[in-house]
Each structure stands twice: as C-alpha cells, then as structure tokens.
Amino acid sequence: MADSTISNEDISATLPEGAVVSIDTGSNGENQLTVGKKVDGMEVAASSGSTDISGKQVNNSTISAAAEAGETSQITIQTTGFVGSTIKNEGKGSIVVTHSTGSFKKSTIDAGANKKRDDVVKFGNEAKIIKGEVIMGKGNDTVRFKKDAVFKKKTTIDLGKGGSDKVFIKSTKGVEGGKLTITSFSKKDELTIGKTTFDYKDIQGGVDLPGNIKVDLA
Numbered sequence: 001m002a003d004s005t006i007s008n009e010d011i012s013a014t015l016p017e018g019a020v021v022s023i024d025t026g027s028n029g030e031n032q033l034t035v036g037k038k039v040d041g042m043e044v045a046a047s048s049g050s051t052d053i054s055g056k057q058v059n060n061s062t063i064s065a066a067a068e069a070g071e072t073s074q075i076t077i078q079t080t081g082f083v084g085s086t087i088k089n090e091g092k093g094s095i096v097v098t099h100s101t102g103s104f105k106k107s108t109i110d111a112g113a114n115k116k117r118d119d120v121v122k123f124g125n126e127a128k129i130i131k132g133e134v135i136m137g138k139g140n141d142t143v144r145f146k147k148d149a150v151f152k153k154k155t156t157i158d159l160g161k162g163g164s165d166k167v168f169i170k171s172t173k174g175v176e177g178g179k180l181t182i183t184s185f186s187k188k189d190e191l192t193i194g195k196t197t198f199d200y201k202d203i204q205g206g207v208d209l210p211g212n213i214k215v216d217l218a
C-alpha cells in the first residue's frame, strides 16, 4: 500500500503505511495533529497559524512551516519523543517552535539560514534535549530553555548572521547533564543564564560560563 495523505485547509501530512495519525481543529482554532502510535517517516507541511503535534513518538519525520511574509507559523511539539526529525521554515514568514514535552533527540530546528526573520524557539520544563541542533538564521531571534529542561550529550545553537539574538537558560541544573555550544555569537547578542546576562565583551574577556555552556564568538 502506498503512503497516504491527510489534510485540512492549513496543513497536510503524508503518512507511512500503518500510521495512526489524525488532524482535528483544537478549541482555539489550532490544527491538532495527533499521533496514535509511534510513526516513522511522516512529512507534515503547515502554512501560517498554529499546529500542535501531540501523542506518541515521531521518528525520522519532517515538519515544514511556510508562513507568508509578515506572518508567523507556530509549531508546538508535545509528543513522547521527537527523534531524528526536523522542523524547518520554508516560507517567507517567521516561525515560533515550542518543544514542550518529551525527548528532542538527534533532531534539528532550522529557522532558515538565509532570510532575515525574527524566529523563536522554546524548550519547556518537560523537554529532554539529546544531541539537538538549532539553526536560527538572520533576524532578531530568541531561544529559551525553561527551568527544568534537561540536556544529554552535545547540543548546538547557531545564532546566524546579524540581528540581536537572545538566549535564555533559566537554570544551569539541566544543562549540566550535557553540553551546550552556542555559535555565531555577535556583538548585539545576549546570553542570560539564571539572572545573569553575558554579552560579547564578557565572553571575549574570558568570563567563566556555568553549566557546560560554551560560546563561539562570530
């Protein structure tokens, strides 16, 4: 049996054989994609608006956002795991990605390297980040890790060229389980760990960053 496709007016999902995935509209008008059992090789395309992906583990899958210029595509992941998978921005608008629960393992968030857009990536209190990769591109971007987000192995954040980017790490406790490297940190960027904010000069001056956090200056 060939792959099947399910869709509504905002999103479509191409599913591998045997997948148990449904699309509904949530109470706030968001697109709700529910994964009933572990899925491997799903392709989701979302326009602007909000898309929530929840349920069981999502493996080797791609979520493509394509908001119009000036609009935002919101993607929220609340599955038991997001493994070997990618969320990428292919539109002219910006993306807001929230990984709220489950592991984010060997997965990538690619906000689009070459277009100037203000993008936001958030990891929630129930997120476990294992070998993650976050690519923010141009624009004024924000990356936020809540207090109880935990890390394993090495995760990298590329802040991209230009813009005033901000990284917030609420607590170092979670980061200590792994390593976090931030690259392309420019003179307008800021890193806030707990209540302390570090800028380019602080890092150039060799300040000790807590919690296995390393910054490579642009």
Ligand SMILES: [Ca+2]
Binding pocket: 111, 115, 116, 117, 118, 119, 136, 137, 138, 139, 140, 141, 160
């Ligand atoms: Ca960006």
